[in-house]
Amino acid sequence: MSQLRMGIIGVGGIAQNRHIPTFLKMQEKVTITAISDVNEKTAKMVGEKFGIAQVYAHYADMFEHVDAVTICTPNKFHAEITIAALEAGLHVFCEKPMAMRPDECEAMIAAAEKSGKQLAIAYHYRFMKESVAAKRLVDADEIGRPIVARAKGIRRRKVPGWGVFTNKELQGGGSLIDYGCHLLDLSLWLLGNPKPVEVMGTTYNELSKMPGQVNQWGSFDHETFEVDDHVTAYIKFEGGASLLFETSWSANVKGDEESVSISGISGGVDLFPFHVNQMKHGMLLNTEADWVPGEDDPSIPQAENFVNSCLGNEELIVKPQQAMQVSLIIDAIYRSSESGRSVSL
Known part of the structure; x- marks a missing residue:
């Protein structure tokens, strides 16, 4: 794989102001293939704004069209969506904090280990x-x-x-x-x-x-x-x-x-x-x-580290076990x- 197909789940402020613009600067390695949001009107607006054609109301509908997802939802949904994406064979880049509870973090790590895919948490500091x-x-x-x-x-x-x-x-x-x-x-x-x-x-x-x-x-x-x-x-x-x-x-x-x-x-x-x-x-x-x-801008090296890790060229700097701490x-x-x-x- 020479280029990663990325999906964005949740298209609020952090997605529009940080993650989408950052990935768009890395088009030689990653392309944003699809986005999803429970507010379909907002998702369509963001799709038009950034030129992303595939827009979905439910995140699972995008899974077959991407290699990785970036999760920008409220914290309550981090674990659920991360585990679903990993089980679908996708790499996951999840906004901080990792989850609401430590047991959810453990379940996310178990899903990552079982899938063999990358799981990174967005601690950009x-x-x-x-x-x-x-x-x-x-x-x-x-x-x-x-x-x-x-x-x-x-x-x-x-x-x-x-x-x-x-x-x-x-x-x-x-x-x-x-x-x-x-x-x-x-x-x-x-x-x-x-x-x-x-x-x-x-x-x-x-x-x-x-x-x-x-x-x-x-x-x-x-x-x-x-x-x-x-x-x-x-x-x-x-x-x-x-x-x-x-x-x-x-x-x-x-x-x-x-x-x-x-x-x-x-x-x-x-x-x-x-x-x-x-x-x-x-x-x-x-x-x-x-x-x-x-x-x-720390968003750039953060995104590069995740993408390069998915492509097999780097180790993750923010490991999920550390984020669970x-x-x-x-x-x-x-x-x-x-x-x-x-x-x-």
């Missing part, structure tokens, strides 16, 4: 050029054994006021499962994906339930808001490493903040902005990179907050 550079430094032992990570993804009054982001039944949660999952995945990857053993977490949804909301990303009904808008957690890993974590859609802070920091036994690396901090030759050295190679931690944070106690894994 790993493909940011700063992330790739940091991973290269960590793997080259430039900071020694990583022991502590700090991850923070804070937005000031930016609840997504579109789509189904605040619908708990369809999404499973709010800021943690939508936004914080990216920082969790990136931190785990830089730590070497150690096994999580204990999680203490607290979730809040009071900020967005207050009347008189000022929100920068559209409007929403504060009276029916039911998902988390601010989350904190402390995660311990096998081998002794730990992660301090915080994420929010609605924080009352001066401004947005996004950062990941990894401290090793002999140095550290910070992302966003990128810094390397080392102890060498009797000195404490702080290094800023004048230039970091890579694409400014993120879902395990998310589930544990929610359970810890509900019980008021730490959760052992």
Whole structure:
């Protein structure tokens, strides 16, 4: 196979703004053959917009016309559609998070192993050029054994006021499962994906339930808001490493903040902005990179990695077993907050 026939399932914002335009830039390796959406009117409109002729109301109707699918539906349907596509002999590129529950992740992995097809999860923060550079430094032992990570993804009054982001039944949660999952995945990857053993977490949804909301990303009904808008957690890993974590859609802070920091036994690396901090030759050295190679848009290397993996030319960078770790931690944070106690894994 020299060119992959791609189908897009769910043609909302993430499909139209990221995945479809990205695949269209890679036409020497992939062609978008078909799209589907439960809203047939929207599907037809998107088909006309991007010049995609085959449009379906039900995703299974496209299976015989494609080699792989990209799943951009609400989280509730990730597992169901992924398993159906794998059983039909297709490769699957699924939007994050992997699924709503860890048992769904396990079923997805089992289906992938049985089918022999690729299953990738769209954690695109790993493909940011700063992330790739940091991973290269960590793997080259430039900071020694990583022991502590700090991850923070804070937005000031930016609840997504579109789509189904605040619908708990369809999404499973709010800021943690939508936004914080990216920082969790990136931190785990830089730590070497150690096994999580204990999680203490607290979730809040009071900020967005207050009347008189000022929100920068559209409007929403504060009276029916039911998902988390601010989350904190402390995660311990096998081998002794730990992660301090915080994420929010609605924080009352001066401004947005996004950062990941990894401290090793002999140095550290910070992302966003990128810094390397080392102890060498009797000195404490702080290094800023004048230039970091890579694409400014992480969607491009992410899509290339999936397509090349399907064509047998690369290994997946985001492996499904690693994506399941993120879902395990998310589930544990929610359970810890509900019980008021730490959760052992």
